[in-house]
Amino acid sequence: MLKPGLVYDAAAQDWYGYLEGLGVKTGTGAAPVATSDLNYPSIAVGALFGSRTVTRKVTALTPGVYHAAVDLPGIKTKVKPSTLVFKKAGETKEFTVSMEMTRQTGGDAIVGSLTWQGKNTAVRSPVMVTPLSAKAPAEVKGAGSNGSLTFDVTPGVSKFPVKTYGPVSADPVPGTVNPSDIWGKEVSVVVPEGAKAVSFKLIPGDPETEVGAILGYTEGGAQQGLAWVTSWEDYRAVLANPRPGKYTLFVLTFGSAETPFSTQINVVGADSGSGALTVTPDKPKVTPGTAFPLTATWSGQPDRTATGYIEYPNEAGTIVTIN
16 A cells, blocks of 8 residues: 655646746746746756755655655755654645755766655655756857957856866868768767867868758767758857767768868867967856856967867866867
């Protein structure tokens, strides 16, 4: 026989508030509720930036004393109150769960659980958190053999070291594609484990003929389409913290004859670089939630596209595109 012990009740008004929080107008007068604050048995925080507290209510079907236990690796958590005492069935208690990122917090989604342990029953809720240690541009662009640019970064943690990788500027590789190449001309690269960023650039060889490409990733022997690389995307695609493995550009021509092109693929690894990319400050004193200016400076770059990477804690980062 099912004996849940505790239940998370959500009435119609709660769900109306959830819809209002998603931007759906219900006309019910319900106040918007953040998705993570819906009184649901599971807890999900899509972008944990620094710290976050969520609230839940539980109603007892089985009276007694229940103690909280949280398993969420890499996240500092606190349940308040950590003990709930129900004197009778139907009684409702409220509690909060506070989650805070630490230096040990990784960049991937973290799955764990919250368990309320009673005398003869355990009430377990799944918890999923996606950490976000910084709010910063996904990509910044500059120009020149030597140069610099400044942009704002908002830290989500109190200790905020900043590292740089690259820049990398690979030699463009020429090729041609024919209209008869139904699947296009393939240009592949194997990205190693630990790569920080990769840039794919298609360079048309004939200004009178349009070319384009599809970027794919080989997984389990099958191709997974990732992005279009056309004039609409400035003939580029960039990936931060790419999965290791084989990537392929399928280059296509929209003309009626053989069409020349070149490809440039910059893979930014931990030890790669064709010049110098530095940041100031690299060990900033920060306050979580308060933005500060970060200046990236480079030197010795050739007259073609170079790619660098600025890394923040917990695998967050900004791609730097030069020229």
